[in-house]
Amino acid sequence: MDVRFLGGAREIGRSAILVNDRLLLDYGVKSDNPPQFPADVDPEAVVVSHGHLDHVGTIPALLSGDARPPIHWTPPTRELALTLARDTLKLRGGTLQCPFTETDVQRVTQVSERHGYREPFEAAGHEVTFYDAGHIPGSAHVLVDDGDTRLLYTGDFHTDDQRLVAGTTARPDADVVICESTYSDVEHEDRSTVEERFAESVETTLWEGGTVVVPAFAIGRTQEMLLVCDAYDIPCYVDGMGQEVTRMLRRHPEFVRDADALRRATSHARFVTGRDGQRKRISDQKAAIITTSGMLSGGPAMTYIPEIRANPTNRITMTGYQVEGTPGRDLLDTGRAEIDGRVMPVSAQVEQYDFSAHADRDGLVEFLDAYRGADVLVNHGDRCVAFAAELRTDGFDASAPSRGTTVTI
CATH class of the missing domain: 3.60.15.10 (Ribonuclease Z/Hydroxyacylglutathione hydrolase-like)
Structure with missing residues (x-):
């Protein structure tokens, strides 16, 4: 061969x-x-x-x-x-x-x-x-x-x-x-421990009156975060390509671990249409916003980050590896990110979780x-x-x- x-x-x-x-x-x-x-x-x-x-x-x-x-x-x-x-x-x-x-x-x-x-x-x-x-x-x-x-x-x-x-x-x-x-x-931290830390961080932010933006890859990661939010009863919105992917995966229940859980998680979340200034209004909600892109290189995340960046009560929780040179990596390393051609300082808290x-x-x-x-x-x-x-x-x-x-x- x-x-x-x-x-x-x-x-x-x-x-x-x-x-x-x-x-x-x-x-x-x-x-x-x-x-x-x-x-x-x-x-x-x-x-x-x-x-x-x-x-x-x-x-x-x-x-x-x-x-x-x-x-x-x-x-x-x-x-x-x-x-x-x-x-x-x-x-x-x-x-x-x-x-x-x-x-x-x-x-x-x-x-x-x-x-x-x-x-x-x-x-x-x-x-x-x-x-x-x-x-x-x-x-x-x-x-x-x-x-x-x-x-x-x-x-x-x-x-x-x-x-x-x-x-x-x-x-x-x-x-x-x-x-x-x-x-x-790399040695991954136990997944249940990662979930618990993520949920505690989000719940604390919401209790303090803040908003949490959760950049996530559309395929796999968005659905995983939906399931986590449902399991911990965290109010959440879903935006970007992850919506289409979620609907598609529900048509193939034999390829997911628990089709009923994915159905419940989808019902628990609110899907964003992006019409009539909806994203700007959502940015003021006490909720988690699961949105593409996972490395802040485009997508609806580029609308949410500028809206929530100035308030230190708010939080941005990165859920995946950030490739060097991407806005997501720059944000983790420097506390600043290039959005729409402008480098913006971010006062919101930035965290990273290993949901690999x-x-x-x-x-x-x-x-x-x-x-x-x-x-x-x-x-x-x-x-x-x-x-x-x-x-x-x-x-x-x-x-x-x-x-x-x-x-x-």
Whole structure:
């Protein structure tokens, strides 16, 4: 089996792996300025692990020519990919920062093939099986069997339970494992402890008469925060793309941990239309406002932050990792953020909570313990080489291929 790394190797973003020059696993984008894309490729078929931009953001570009490779994914991943593609067109369509057109996105629907977990299917001469990866709804480990070698591509995964999805328990037999390493040097705090600290902070702010803005990624994180707010009876609003994603996930109850809980949480929240100055009025409410974007790089958050920033009773609670150079990271580091081209000081209290949907170091090693006899190829991380070396010290046959490298197994 030949495995070529077109992107996502020794980096986070633009994940893309070509198996036997025929089968493509993921085709994402790296959200730099300008965006970075994987190497060009013309596969016979495409298999997608999950619906985040760094794994699906360039998929429609595969259909911009004459080729029409079938695209295999779970039902939620298909809908998330299309939602993200249409949002990209809205933000960047017609520019060099968008490598596809509306026609390409329409073609995606024509070649889409949906599969559930543990239901083997054929793709480009390979037997492929999805296993629940516990990252976001519809996320999958991808097992690829070419008749000689069994390759497990982990995609992004979590071994611990979240409110939205349960942690992965799948450990299918494999000769080779391509393993993500996003948090290979991090130990997550216990999720229940994080939730309790978050809820106590929000409740205190509301009791003091303040407002809490909760920047959150639209896919996965918004729904997780909805569930937390419902569990602790915190009044909340939801704004941005997370509304559309929440409605979509409710149409796929088999891919969430507790569909009834998500229904209750959705009913508990108030969804924002953004009409008639609604956001300005909401900024004065004693409530949590869950809104995109998670790193303050756009979206309705850019309306709320200027409204609440001057009052030290108010609070901004970051719920995810803040990439260096983003307004969210600048706010955490300096207490100031660039909004609409202006750098604004923020007197509101700023906090960060670890609601990560990725396995931490212990989770990664725990997962890989089932594969001590396999070749481990480390990717999707800022320290792939270091983590591979640490795994070798622990007895694994591990390496960290660079982008553009072909590994023959």
